[in-house]
Amino acid sequence: MKPNWEEALIRFETVIDCGTEANRIKAIIKLAQLSNKAPDYILSQTIPILANLVVDHSSNNSSPCLREVVVYCLKCIARQGDGSLATEIGQSGALLSILRFLPESDGSFQRVCIKCLWCLVNFGNGNRDIVARNGGLEIIINLLESSVDSVRRYLLEILSSLSLLREIRRGLVNLGGLGFLVEAASCGHMLSRERACQAIGLLGVTRRARRMLVELGVIPVFVELLRVGDSAMKLVAGNSLGVISAHMNYIGLVAQAGAIPLFAELIQGPEPLGQEVAEDAFCILAVAEENAVSIAEHLLRILREGNSEAKAAAANIVWDLSGYKHTVSVVRNSGAIPCLVELLGSQSSEVKEAVSGAIAQLSYNEADREALIESGAFTHLLELLHDDSEELRDNAAEALINFYEDPLLHDRISEVVDVPAFRNMQNRLFRIGAYDDHTVDSMRRMSIEQLTRDPDLI
Numbered sequence: 001m002k003p004n005w006e007e008a009l010i011r012f013e014t015v016i017d018c019g020t021e022a023n024r025i026k027a028i029i030k031l032a033q034l035s036n037k038a039p040d041y042i043l044s045q046t047i048p049i050l051a052n053l054v055v056d057h058s059s060n061n062s063s064p065c066l067r068e069v070v071v072y073c074l075k076c077i078a079r080q081g082d083g084s085l086a087t088e089i090g091q092s093g094a095l096l097s098i099l100r101f102l103p104e105s106d107g108s109f110q111r112v113c114i115k116c117l118w119c120l121v122n123f124g125n126g127n128r129d130i131v132a133r134n135g136g137l138e139i140i141i142n143l144l145e146s147s148v149d150s151v152r153r154y155l156l157e158i159l160s161s162l163s164l165l166r167e168i169r170r171g172l173v174n175l176g177g178l179g180f181l182v183e184a185a186s187c188g189h190m191l192s193r194e195r196a197c198q199a200i201g202l203l204g205v206t207r208r209a210r211r212m213l214v215e216l217g218v219i220p221v222f223v224e225l226l227r228v229g230d231s232a233m234k235l236v237a238g239n240s241l242g243v244i245s246a247h248m249n250y251i252g253l254v255a256q257a258g259a260i261p262l263f264a265e266l267i268q269g270p271e272p273l274g275q276e277v278a279e280d281a282f283c284i285l286a287v288a289e290e291n292a293v294s295i296a297e298h299l300l301r302i303l304r305e306g307n308s309e310a311k312a313a314a315a316n317i318v319w320d321l322s323g324y325k326h327t328v329s330v331v332r333n334s335g336a337i338p339c340l341v342e343l344l345g346s347q348s349s350e351v352k353e354a355v356s357g358a359i360a361q362l363s364y365n366e367a368d369r370e371a372l373i374e375s376g377a378f379t380h381l382l383e384l385l386h387d388d389s390e391e392l393r394d395n396a397a398e399a400l401i402n403f404y405e406d407p408l409l410h411d412r413i414s415e416v417v418d419v420p421a422f423r424n425m426q427n428r429l430f431r432i433g434a435y436d437d438h439t440v441d442s443m444r445r446m447s448i449e450q451l452t453r454d455p456d457l458i
Contacts, residue, residue, distance in 0.1 A: 051092035086124030163199035201240030315354035356395035397425030
């Protein structure tokens with residue numbers, strides 16, 4: 001038989017208005033048990049009734065036992081529906097009462113309040129603002145400083161949820177609570193850890209916070225999340241780790257923690273954004289020559305064994321790194337050049353475009369030009385001058401122009417001057433003065449000497 005929820009609501013209201021405390025407690029416990037079955041509109045009507053039992057006013061004489069049962073029931077209701085019930089609880093005044101109870105509570109009542117607060121900030125986004133505006137951060141930090149039991153995880157996950165707010169992040173720095181945020185990134189539910197990672201990445205753009213976070217041990221935490229996290233977590237952890245890496249003093253620490261192979265895995269993953277995250281990270285880490293050697297080895301393996309998307313991403317990174325003074329020889333010594341030349345014959349247009357771009361960049365270096373010619377690049381590039389893709393024609397022409405301008409190679413490739421695509425690119429480069437002033441993005445062209453002079457990239 002289908003329950004008559006309207007009649008049940010009337011009986012509940014009557015008991016709360018006129019019943020003894022024992023009957024009130026019994027009715028509230030029953031409501032909590034039925035919260036996963038009752039319609040949302042019925043639960044919504046119980047919220048102001050329950051809130052009235054815990055909010056501050058002169059006529060409220062609720063006992064500690066009754067308050068604990070009310071908070072427990074509100075926790076059960078907050079978990080239901082699409083988050084609107086949690087939001088209603090926050091707006092009812094009950095959330096402020098729970099914040100008031102927390103510093104003065106202990107034992108089972110404190111645990112119930114913490115768990116209810118966890119539900120309210122995780123299921124009702126607007127509740128985070130209420131907590132932030134009413135001293136919630138200080139309360140959570142104070143509880144964490146003395147908490148060692150099972151509620152600690154709930155407190156850390158509350159903190160990670162709150163840390164999505166700018167004022168909370170600022171408060172964490174000022175109140176010395178960054179260590180708790182790093183701890184939140186290292187334990188608990190993966191969604192909570194992801195939020196903490198995101199907040200740390202946002203904090204890490206400032207020099208002061210970045211230094212503090214590194215000292216608190218955030219680098220191994222991020223590396224571990226890159227290793228064990230799901231795809232969403234790996235993107236957030238990788239991006240935040242890239243932010244933390246953007247300082248000469250920390251590049252070595254990131255590499256030593258084992259980040260380079262994990263970023264290489266991102267390149268081979270299914271997420272295009274992951275490839276971008278890894279590309280940016282490699283461009284920072286490669287500023288140190290020993291890192292560049294390791295990165296080149298991983299890129300060569302991907303160029304040989306990866307799928308088309310991964311090969312194109314790896315070629316793009318070679319393209320980026322070709323502007324670093326020390327990585328020019330690193331790329332050449334890694335054996336990547338013959339592999340790149342071979343990929344000019346790939347069936348994938350995406351791979352060919354990325355590879356031809358990398359080869360065009362490498363062709364600005366004399367030793368690499370010789371290595372490219374020896375690997376048979378000239379024939380492939382000559383064929384690409386007639387390709388339907390304008391980008392392929394331009395990349396091929398750019399590389400061939402550098403060959404043609406090299407006195408040692410000029411006579412060997414003189415036949416290209418009659419190809420229209422070659423002449424068009426030659427005229428274009430002449431007009432923009434690219435022969436003597438070839439530059440790319442400032443960060444990716446930055447040499448190790450420049451980074452040492454200005455070690456803070458952000």
